[in-house]
Amino acid sequence: MSTVPASDCGRAGTKSSEARLQVDAWVAKRGGERAMAVRARARLVELVAYARTRSPYYRHLYRGLPSKVTELAALPVTDKSQLMAAFDDWVTDPAITLERARAFAEDPALIGRPFGGHYSLSTTSGTTGKRGIFLHDARQWAVTSAMATRMLTGWLTVRDTARIAACGGRTALVVPDDAHVGGAVMAARLRGRSRVAALSVHRPLEELVEALNDLRPAVLAPSASLGVLLAGQAEAGRLRIAPALVCLGAEGLPMAEHARIGRALAGAKVRATYNANECPFLSYSCPAGWLHVNADWAIVEPVDERYRPVPPGEASHTVLLTNLANRIQPILRYDLGDAVTVRPDPCPCGTPGPALRVQGRAADRLTIPGADGTPVTMATRPVAIVLDTVPGLDLFQIVQTGPATLRLRLAPAPGIDPDDLWDTVRARLSGLLVRRHLGHVRLERASERPQISTGGKIRPFIPATTSAKP
Numbered sequence: 001m002s003t004v005p006a007s008d009c010g011r012a013g014t015k016s017s018e019a020r021l022q023v024d025a026w027v028a029k030r031g032g033e034r035a036m037a038v039r040a041r042a043r044l045v046e047l048v049a050y051a052r053t054r055s056p057y058y059r060h061l062y063r064g065l066p067s068k069v070t071e072l073a074a075l076p077v078t079d080k081s082q083l084m085a086a087f088d089d090w091v092t093d094p095a096i097t098l099e100r101a102r103a104f105a106e107d108p109a110l111i112g113r114p115f116g117g118h119y120s121l122s123t124t125s126g127t128t129g130k131r132g133i134f135l136h137d138a139r140q141w142a143v144t145s146a147m148a149t150r151m152l153t154g155w156l157t158v159r160d161t162a163r164i165a166a167c168g169g170r171t172a173l174v175v176p177d178d179a180h181v182g183g184a185v186m187a188a189r190l191r192g193r194s195r196v197a198a199l200s201v202h203r204p205l206e207e208l209v210e211a212l213n214d215l216r217p218a219v220l221a222p223s224a225s226l227g228v229l230l231a232g233q234a235e236a237g238r239l240r241i242a243p244a245l246v247c248l249g250a251e252g253l254p255m256a257e258h259a260r261i262g263r264a265l266a267g268a269k270v271r272a273t274y275n276a277n278e279c280p281f282l283s284y285s286c287p288a289g290w291l292h293v294n295a296d297w298a299i300v301e302p303v304d305e306r307y308r309p310v311p312p313g314e315a316s317h318t319v320l321l322t323n324l325a326n327r328i329q330p331i332l333r334y335d336l337g338d339a340v341t342v343r344p345d346p347c348p349c350g351t352p353g354p355a356l357r358v359q360g361r362a363a364d365r366l367t368i369p370g371a372d373g374t375p376v377t378m379a380t381r382p383v384a385i386v387l388d389t390v391p392g393l394d395l396f397q398i399v400q401t402g403p404a405t406l407r408l409r410l411a412p413a414p415g416i417d418p419d420d421l422w423d424t425v426r427a428r429l430s431g432l433l434v435r436r437h438l439g440h441v442r443l444e445r446a447s448e449r450p451q452i453s454t455g456g457k458i459r460p461f462i463p464a465t466t467s468a469k470p
Contacts, residue, residue, distance in 0.1 A: 017142065018145065021142050021143060021145075021146040024039075024296075025146040029154075031352075035296070035352075036352055039296040040324060041070065043324040044070070044072060044299070045068065045069070047322075048069045048075070049068070050092070051092070054092035054327075055090055056089040057083070057089040058332070060089075072301070072322065078332060078333060078334050079335040080132045083132075083334075087101070090329060090330075092327060092328055093118075093119075096116050096328070100116070101115070101121060101133045102133065108179065108180075110180075111179070111180050112184070112185050118137065118138065119136060119328060120135070120185055121180055122134050123180045124181070132277065134277045134329060135328045136280070136326065137327060137328045140280070140325040140326045141189075143297055143325040144280050144281040144325075147284075147294045147297065150294075151273070154286075154351065155245065156244075160269060163244035164245065165218075167216065167243075168218065169218055170195050170197070170217045171195060171217055171220075171221065172212060172219070172243075173187045173198045173199070174200075174222040174223070175187045175200070175201055176202065177200040182280060199211050201222070201223070201452055205233065209230070209233050213240055213241060217241060218243055219243055219245045220243040220246045220247070220265070220268070221247040222246075222248065224249055224257075225395055225450070225458035226452070227246060227257075228253070228260075228261065228394050228395055232264075242265065242266035242268070243268045244268060245270075245271065246261055246268045246270045246271070247273065248270065249274075258272070271284065272284070274291045276321070278334060278336065279323040279331065281294055281298070282298050282300075282321070283356070286347060286355070287349055288348055288349045290349070290355035291355065291356050292349075292351045292352075293353045293356065295352070295353035296324075296353075297323075298321065298323055299324070300321055300354060300356070301333070302314075302319050302340050303317065311344075312341075312343060312344035315341045315359050318338065318339065319335075319339070320335060320336070321336045322334070341357050342354050342355065343355040343356065366378045366398075366461060367464075368403065368441060369404055370438065371438075383429065386429065386432050390425055390428060391424075392413045392415075392420075392421055393410060393412065395450045396408065396425070396450065397458060397459065397460055397461075399446075400462065400464040401444065401464070402464065405442045405444060406441060406442070407445075407446050408425060408426075408443060408445060408446055409446040410425060410446070
């Protein structure tokens with residue numbers, strides 16, 4: 001089977017190259033994992049060669065490697081701190097500087113506007129304490145479009161498409177509107193299309209519900225945590241919409257919540273994506289609830305704390321990302337910071353590519369002094385499992401306000417008594433802490449609800465080092 005090397009997509013801003021990418025995306029999926037792997041290997045070789053030629057940072061980083069690198073494991077690991085510190089040498093366009101990028105990112109009026117004449121610019125929300133600035137060239141956006149088309153054709157049946165058409169094809173994107181985060185940039189790129197409305201995630205929930213009732217979207221795209229809140233509003237009779245498709249941002253939301261959102265919103269089909277500013281086309285979900293990596297254009301490596309491979313079926317400490325589409329800012333073996341678990345067997349849906357689930361961010365682990373003062377790193381997954389099963393708890397957010405103090409922000413479902421909910425949550429979490437020999441940890445009840453971050457999501461866990469940033 002033939003491949004489409006990266007060099008064939010150099011003029012991806014043209015209609016012909018976009019069409020080639022669309023066709024190749026379809027052919028790659030039909031060819032299965034082998035076809036995707038062949039493409040990924042060819043694109044990796046080209047990207048490494050390009051990065052060494054055009055990026056002073058990578059030229060220095062790879063100076064001791066063979067002239068042709070074909071194995072990903074031969075490359076050193078990179079991370080946000082390293083790349084941002086070397087920003088001017090990292091980018092492959094010498095006209096782009098960190099000073100210019102920062103000035104652009106500080107102006108909300110420029111969200112979604114071209115940067116440097118050729119690029120889109122987005123930022124990470126900085127909730128891990130490390131703000132990132134990421135550029136996207138025309139080639140990457142063309143790949144993103146091709147992956148989106150492949151995703152939607154996999155999601156939507158003829159009946160779904162007819163239902164969307166019957167609603168006028170109206171789409172509601174619920175995104176931040178005051179920062180250059182990925183969702184806001186994407187919404188700005190779509191601004192002006194009569195069937196697409198961008199609603200601010202920072203609007204009061206009551207106003208957002210009213211706006212959605214007026215719009216009656218056929219497609220709704222909120223973050224997963226906001227989707228839960230909207231489901232509660234629908235169950236209470238306040239939100240009255242019937243979208244054909246709800247597309248959630250993957251935040252490790254239990255599949256039971258996906259089903260609940262679908263039921264609450266008139267039987268909507270609920271799917272999710274797991275993407276990042278560093279790779280806006282990384283993966284999409286299937287009916288079985290797994291996220292499938294677009295493995296012809298992205299490579300993920302689940303690893304432990306020492307960057308050693310973690311076998312399928314086990315939760316990783318973090319994941320290394322290689323984005324094969326972006327040439328202005330090459331992303332190669334980049335520590336994304338998310339803990340994932342890769343499915344150990346073929347997914348029953350038949351979609352090729354690694355299937356994974358997101359467990360959360362490595363940076364969100366809570367470090368608490370034990371009874372003897374020795375620091376204890378507490379994985380947040382067991383806490384999430386305990387609290388996800390509390391009846392009537394829509395969302396929670398745990399903020400570490402002191403070394404051994406956790407502040408609990410709770411969002412009760414409609415009709416649930418907040419005092420009873422607090423008693424249940426406190427009892428269950430206290431029991432878990434005692435079992436982990438952390439019974440001395442103090443639990444505080446917050447008066448405020450879970451807070452939405454700059455990136456438009458609700459982080460379930462906020463460690464003490466970042467507790468000032470919701």
